[in-house]
Amino acid sequence: MSLLELTAVTRTYDMGHVQVHALRGVSISINAGEFVAIVGPSGSGKSTMMGILGCLDRPTSGSYALDGTVVTALGDDSLARIRSRTIGFVFQSYNLIPRTSALDNVATPLLYQGVGRRERHARAVAALERLGLGDRLGHEPTELSGGEQQRVAIARAIVTDPAVVLADEPTGNLATHQGLEVLDLFKGLNATGRTIVLITHDPRVAAFAEREVRLLDGQVDTELAA
């Protein structure tokens, strides 16, 4: 059954006099446990679609159903709850909280789930160790390399053990071998039943996915089975 389902979704940004049509009627369906790559040139609407899938943004029109619930109709607090419980987001620009240790960054999603301090700490340490950052717990983002920051961001996305992991160019800032490690990690998560959606413009990265969705000018171009 489909876990994430977009139906005729449009997203228009109102930039003063100009209207930017980032998505022009996208309908896709992603099943639970799938590993999907979203590809397309810049400006094709990939990140906009990711924002909607991650419940960070709402479509201008059309509907989005997550696990059978139409989230487009939900209020801000319900969306926050979905982001907290169901989704793990890896941003292209890491988006770590500045002047805050790697450990606290990774523990933040648990904080908003109401998890106690000790358990938060333990789970954040486990997630960081899983990404090979066991010796970087107390480091602040500025004290970490780009690759390390990217891995902290991934640790933060998976610490809550979410059903869906959305990753926007997760390997964009990594050296090839680090990129491969991250992709292996996603593979592993996928193998344990997590649904993975990642944005990339790198065909080699897209090749890791079971399915590739190509966006062009805010519309789904062709759908290929990998």
Added chain:
Amino acid sequence: MSALELVRLALSRLRTARVRAALTMLGVIIGVASVVALVSVGKGTTSQITSRLNSLGTNLLTVNATGRNGTATTLTLDDAKAIAQIDTVAAVAPEVETQAVVAVGRTTTTTSVIGTSAQYAQVRAYDVWQGTFLTDTSLEQSSRVVVLGATVADDLGLDASAVGTTVTIGGLPFEVIGILQPKGGSGFQDPDNEVLVPIATIQKYFVGSSQVRTIGVSVGNASDIEATRNAITELLRVRHGITATASDDFSIFDQAQLLDTAASISGTLTLLLAGIASISLLVGGIGIMNIMLVSVRERTREIGIRKAVGARARDILSQFLIEALTLSLLGGLVGNAIGLVASSLIGRIAGWGFIFDPTTIALATVFSLIVGVVFGVWPARQAARLDPIAALRYE
């Protein structure tokens, strides 16, 4: 998220921006410290006035002659005796005053010589330190005896052993029968710089008539002061034969009332000072708001991240509000401490000691918290309302 977690988050944030937090708190610190210090100064002044009020004599009314009957004043000893008959009056002391040189050997001092009665000590609240006070016998006999004020005894170099010795007043020998306890200065006039002789004596040797300049009246009960004042007015108008339309030839002065007025003025001044000090607290609050608004701007991305990983609007709201509250409360506590130190220093210098007033402390603390809420809410709401995706894109 629990309140404890929020406080922890706020504290860790303030730790990362220590200088900024300290500067922001400075406004509140100054405000609270000045409120606490100024209120304690006000209370100190008021308590000092009250203690002086008591040292002047309990429930004291002073009747002064304002009219003249030839060369003599209109008040007489008989007036004093008549006033003593009023039910509510506890003690009456007629007073005649002159300036004279008092000497022991070659040591001299010029002071007020007051002729009065035995009840003077009660009316004016003096205590005898050595010897005795004027007695009724000495009054009747117009004896040349004197009771020395503490300052005069000091100026003449006399101590306890002086009782029974002789001093000269205006060249005439007087026997020292007593020395008074010092009352302490009350600013404009030193109440210890006087010598007391029987009123008949001063009339016989110095002023040469039965005139009385002042009659001190001690009222038995504070609540009777006004009634007594009216009774004296009526009595003296009848005794002096003043017709209904003519004005009094005497005035009645209620010193306690004057000092009550002074105390209430000082109370009003305290309020005024506290009001001015609260303005700086207000300005401190605006400082907090300013910093919090800047902080919301700077941390827009952080807010976006927090929302993206599951924070609800109310989590962000509480985070920023608690941060503002922490700033204002910490500022309030430090301000209280500084205010207390300042007021104890001022109290020591001014002589009323350390006045600890828990109400002021509590009020100043509560007020600083209110400042935190009032000026923290708006920036916090700004933060909570941010759209997550827009906040994440904010550069």
